[in-house]
Amino acid sequence: MSGITFEILARSQHSKARAGVIHTPHGVIETPAFVAVGTKATVKGVTVPMLKDIGLSTIIANTYHLHLQPGSEIVQRAGGLHTFMGWDKPLLTDSGGFQVFSLGAAYGRTVSKISKEDLEEDTTAASVYDPDVASQHGKLAVIDEEGVSFTSHIDGSLHRFTPERSVEIQHRLGADLFFAFDECTAAEAGHEYQREAMERTHRWAMRSLTAHRQNLDARRKQGIFGIVQGGRFEDLRRESARALAGMDFDGYGIGGSYQKVDIDTAVGWVIDELPDERPRHLLGIGEPEDLRRGIEQGVDLFDCVQPTRLARTGVVYGPNGTKLSITHAAYTEDTEPIDATCECYTCRHHTRMYIAHLFRAREMLGATLASIHNLHYLVTLVRRERERILVESESLR
RNA sequence: GCGUCGGUGGCGGAGUGGUCAAUCGCACUUGGCUGUAAACCAAGCGGCUUCGGCCUACGGGGGUUCGAAUCCCUCCCGGCGCA
Numbered sequence: 001m002s003g004i005t006f007e008i009l010a011r012s013q014h015s016k017a018r019a020g021v022i023h024t025p026h027g028v029i030e031t032p033a034f035v036a037v038g039t040k041a042t043v044k045g046v047t048v049p050m051l052k053d054i055g056l057s058t059i060i061a062n063t064y065h066l067h068l069q070p071g072s073e074i075v076q077r078a079g080g081l082h083t084f085m086g087w088d089k090p091l092l093t094d095s096g097g098f099q100v101f102s103l104g105a106a107y108g109r110t111v112s113k114i115s116k117e118d119l120e121e122d123t124t125a126a127s128v129y130d131p132d133v134a135s136q137h138g139k140l141a142v143i144d145e146e147g148v149s150f151t152s153h154i155d156g157s158l159h160r161f162t163p164e165r166s167v168e169i170q171h172r173l174g175a176d177l178f179f180a181f182d183e184c185t186a187a188e189a190g191h192e193y194q195r196e197a198m199e200r201t202h203r204w205a206m207r208s209l210t211a212h213r214q215n216l217d218a219r220r221k222q223g224i225f226g227i228v229q230g231g232r233f234e235d236l237r238r239e240s241a242r243a244l245a246g247m248d249f250d251g252y253g254i255g256g257s258y259q260k261v262d263i264d265t266a267v268g269w270v271i272d273e274l275p276d277e278r279p280r281h282l283l284g285i286g287e288p289e290d291l292r293r294g295i296e297q298g299v300d301l302f303d304c305v306q307p308t309r310l311a312r313t314g315v316v317y318g319p320n321g322t323k324l325s326i327t328h329a330a331y332t333e334d335t336e337p338i339d340a341t342c343e344c345y346t347c348r349h350h351t352r353m354y355i356a357h358l359f360r361a362r363e364m365l366g367a368t369l370a371s372i373h374n375l376h377y378l379v380t381l382v383r384r385e386r387e388r389i390l391v392e393s394e395s396l397r
Numbered sequence: 398g399c400g401u402c403g404g405u406g407g408c409g410g411a412g413u414g415g416u417c418a419a420u421c422g423c424a425c426u427u428g429g430c431u432g433u434a435a436a437c438c439a440a441g442c443g444g445c446u447u448c449g450g451c452c453u454a455c456g457g458g459g460g461u462u463c464g465a466a467u468c469c470c471u472c473c474c475g476g477c478g479c480a
Contacts, residue, residue, distance in 0.1 A: 035432095037432075037433065039432095039433050040433085044433080044435095044436080045436075060432075062432080062433080065433085065434090092432095094432050095432090097432080098432045098433090099432095099433095099434090101432095102432095102433080102434080103434075140434085152434095153434040154434080179432080182432095184432075227432085253432075255432065256432095257431095258431090281432085282432090283431095283432035284431055284432035284433095285431060285432085286431055287431060290431075302432095303431095303432060304431050304432080305430090305431070305432085305433045305435085306430075306431045307431095308433085309430060309431085309433065309435065309437085310430070310431095311436095312435080312436045312437075313429090313430070313435080313436080313437060313438090314436095315429095315430085325427085325428090327426095328426090328427090329425085329426075359436090360424095362436075364436065366436085367436050368436095
């Protein structure tokens with residue numbers, strides 16, 4: 001018996017959207033939901049009471065980062081991730097697979113998880129994982145069939161992740177839900193490499209699932225999600241989703257890199273193939289428009305660094321979702337809040353000119369106030385979408 | 398008043414005959430950021446430009462020189478010392 005269950009409460013009559021509840025040992029996640037990214041057991045710059053005030057129900061932390069610092073044994077000794085970070089609500093951990101991408105193929109390059117333009121296929125993408133090539137390029141991660149070897153970005157020490165090791169670490173961290181170890185590929189990787197990486201990810205998924213099932217205690221408390229890959233190729237995406245659907249995960253992550261248009265297409269293909277009764281998590285996606293599209297496609301969970309990273313670099317979601325660079329000259333004497341219609345702590349208490357001043361003066365409160373606002377903006381956006389699905393569903397009856 | 402040191406782009410501060418429209422830092426301006434090596438990174442920052450250049454600039458004025466932010470004279474301004 002898994003530690004988590006998913007219940008669908010309502011379905012939109014206009015799209016594939018659905019509203020539901022994920023029950024976890026640490027409470028419920030009302031879906032669709034936006035999950036805050038708390039990589040190193042902290043949502044950067046925001047305290048737990050602030051997160052609760054914003055309305056966040058769930059945080060996702062990272063296996064790779066917590067393994068390197070402070071180490072999963074330390075977290076376990078603290079009583080698990082919940083106790084360690086003082087968060088008593090649902091928690092997820094990502095497997096570290098994304099770091100294989102960001103420290104491997106994407107390392108030192110301007111490769112983004114999202115590519116906006118039509119990229120030419122890079123048929124040599126497979127070769128970037130060759131150890132020699134990798135060392136030439138100064139990459140920190142190298143992939144083989146068994147797992148990934150990587151050097152710590154913190155102190156250069158050598159480490160190795162296998163699916164079993166990732167699961168073991170995630171058991172120690174003790175989040176309510178965690179992800180199977182996967183390989184996130186670059187959007188421009190060609191079909192050949194995407195297939196190779198995808199098939200390896202499937203084998204890793206099975207190994208992760210097996211490793212999880214062997215730990216009866218963890219199995220009772222934690223759920224595991226498999227991650228669909230396949231790049232932007234329909235055949236691969238569908239194949240990947242079908243393969244994972246056959247593995248009886250508690251839910252499914254949709255991973256990989258995308259082109260902007262893929263949010264509609266690739267996610268749609270995947271969802272067609274996934275079991276309806278299991279939750280789906282679109283990994284690493286979080287622009288307002290992407291959230292709306294994902295929800296329409298039937299996505300239940302999202303996580304993204306975008307709100308907090310943008311906030312720290314002085315960009316906030318303004319009225320109607322426009323992005324404001326708060327340090328622009330225009331705001332230095334602007335007595336309005338970031339968004340007069342916003343009900344977040346920041347907008348209820350502070351002006352644009354004040355926040356602009358904090359950023360110019362490099363005061364850390366600026367990043368905190370901006371993060372509160374951006375998180376609130378996305379959480380509220382998703383909650384409203386959820387309410388709409390519920391209302392639409394009721395009107396149908 | 399005498400002596401002395403110094404006046405360089407928004408600020409600080411290099412440069413001390415040509416490769417200087419002038420190193421660098423700060424400030425400023427504008428981009429970028431989507432499972433966080435990110436409180437970060439990048440570009441710009443005298444004016445004009447058909448992007449090849451052109452013009453105006455290193456306190457003011459004058460001079461030496463093929464050539465001056467750099468040397469000389471003079472004036473103005475500031476710091477310090479002595480009266």
